[in-house]
Amino acid sequence: MSVRGNILVADDDAAIRTVLNQALSRVGHEVRVTSNASTLWRWVAAGEGDLVITDVVMPDENAFDMLPRIKKARPELPVIVMSAQNTFMTAIRASETGAYEYLPKPFDLTELLNIVNRALSEPKRPKLDARGEDQPETMPLVGRSAAMQDIYRMLARMMQTDLTVMISGESGTGKELVARALHEYGRRRGGPFVAINMAAIPRDLIESELFGHEKGAFTGAQNRSSGRFEP
Numbered sequence: 001m002s003v004r005g006n007i008l009v010a011d012d013d014a015a016i017r018t019v020l021n022q023a024l025s026r027v028g029h030e031v032r033v034t035s036n037a038s039t040l041w042r043w044v045a046a047g048e049g050d051l052v053i054t055d056v057v058m059p060d061e062n063a064f065d066m067l068p069r070i071k072k073a074r075p076e077l078p079v080i081v082m083s084a085q086n087t088f089m090t091a092i093r094a095s096e097t098g099a100y101e102y103l104p105k106p107f108d109l110t111e112l113l114n115i116v117n118r119a120l121s122e123p124k125r126p127k128l129d130a131r132g133e134d135q136p137e138t139m140p141l142v143g144r145s146a147a148m149q150d151i152y153r154m155l156a157r158m159m160q161t162d163l164t165v166m167i168s169g170e171s172g173t174g175k176e177l178v179a180r181a182l183h184e185y186g187r188r189r190g191g192p193f194v195a196i197n198m199a200a201i202p203r204d205l206i207e208s209e210l211f212g213h214e215k216g217a218f219t220g221a222q223n224r225s226s227g228r229f230e231p
Contacts, residue, residue: 003120004028005050010040011082012059016105020053023109024116037061044070044077051100051119053112056083056090067097078119082107088141091152092185095160102156104149141174141181151178159186 007029009020017033024031032049034040037058043049052070056063063081070079078100083090086104094102101115141152158165159182167175167182176195183193201209212226 002027002117004030005116005120006030006032006048007116008040008043008049008052008054009033010037010052010054010058010063011035012055012057016055016082019109020112023113027113029116035059037063037066041066041069045073047074049077051116052077052079053116054079054081056081056085056094064093064097067099071098078122080112080115080119086149086152088152088155088181091149091156092159095156102153104152141177155182155185158182162187 004027007024009017009024009031010033011017011020012035014035017035021031021033032043034043037054037060040052040054041061044052054063054066067079067081070077079098080101080103081094081099082103082105083094084105090104091102100119103112103115141148141155155178165179165182167178169175179195180193183189183191196210198206208225212224215224
């Protein structure tokens with residue numbers, strides 16, 4: 001069931017504003033549009049709007065610089081960020097600054113409407129800023145295809161959790177790169193990153209390789225080994 005709300009839209013592209021205004025109004029939302037960040041901030045500070053949709057690059061201020069102010073003033077207000085700078089770091093920055101969702105341009109209107117409905121339907125909970133120490137400045141993943149955008153957005157969401165993640169894919173598709181990005185840019189970055197080629201370890205020695213062994217535990221175990229995952 002669709003939930004109706006008051007939506008604030010900020011984008012310096014008149015065509016984008018028109019498309020969003022029509023699409024959101026068509027499904028019953030009340031929409032206010034602006035071409036600059038200062039007007040958006042004035043609306044938000046006055047307590048207006050149930051949800052914000054904003055472009056990143058605005059004429060007067062970058063949305064990533066404004067987002068912390070929005071989250072401080074109204075922590076429960078969901079903010080959907082749009083950007084034509086479709087990189088891994090854009091998705092990460094959106095997540096770090098408290099955006100509810102990141103949408104790369106050009107976006108699918110049906111997907112945006114689904115995200116809007118989900119944001120308005122969910123219980124209002126402040127999104128915590130999970131940033132800690134400075135993160136690496138290098139970009140571990142590149143690509144602007146739709147498939148890569150899906151990966152960026154999924155990683156940005158997973159980096160704010162401590163959930164166990166399984167990454168699957170064909171050989172050579174970059175599973176370790178994804179795992180390393182998830183580690184270095186998420187909550188796990190304070191711990192070690194251990195990459196193991198399981199196919200190169202004989203089956204009978206996998207347990208010893210991972211968890212170590214005591215001297216004499218098996219034939220050839222002449223010394224104690226700590227293993228990869230022993231504390």
